[in-house]
Amino acid sequence: MASLKKFLKSKKYLRIPLTISATSHLELGVQINGVTGRFILDTGASNTCVAMNRAEYFGLSSESSEVKAAGAGAMNMETMIAKNNKIRIGDWKKKKQQVVLFDMVHVNEALILHDAPAVDGIIGADLLRKARAVIDYTAPCLYLKRSR
Numbered sequence: 001m002a003s004l005k006k007f008l009k010s011k012k013y014l015r016i017p018l019t020i021s022a023t024s025h026l027e028l029g030v031q032i033n034g035v036t037g038r039f040i041l042d043t044g045a046s047n048t049c050v051a052m053n054r055a056e057y058f059g060l061s062s063e064s065s066e067v068k069a070a071g072a073g074a075m076n077m078e079t080m081i082a083k084n085n086k087i088r089i090g091d092w093k094k095k096k097q098q099v100v101l102f103d104m105v106h107v108n109e110a111l112i113l114h115d116a117p118a119v120d121g122i123i124g125a126d127l128l129r130k131a132r133a134v135i136d137y138t139a140p141c142l143y144l145k146r147s148r
């Protein structure tokens with residue numbers, strides 16, 4: 001039987017190495033609008049998110065949103081939406097990607113409390129579905145289907 005790596009390569013998937021943080025989160029470098037940041041890979045997050053205080057850093061133009069965010073012990077957090085962003089993960093690219101902006105202070109405080117560095121955002125299920133993502137936890141790496 002062929003290895004997962006060889007099989008996915010034959011199916012035009014790109015391999016992106018992941019880092020395991022001190023908190024056992026899977027982390028990766030992501031470029032948004034040409035600017036690189038540190039992101040957590042979170043299959044349980046419905047949307048790809050950026051910390052509200054990092055919007056200017058990534059050149060995000062946002063608009064208000066009626067959607068409330070919840071997760072990691074916080075609920076009913078205000079959000080903003082930033083549309084039409086360019087995302088690059090390794091050699092994988094996506095234009096016109098929407099991201100949700102919300103206050104991630106509680107997330108980063110929890111990471112820092114456990115000697116892990118703060119993150120700029122979260123790669124969520126919306127992007128993972130679009131990219132037909134496969135996660136290899138043993139490698140650890142992320143495979144994303146090459147864009148046409």
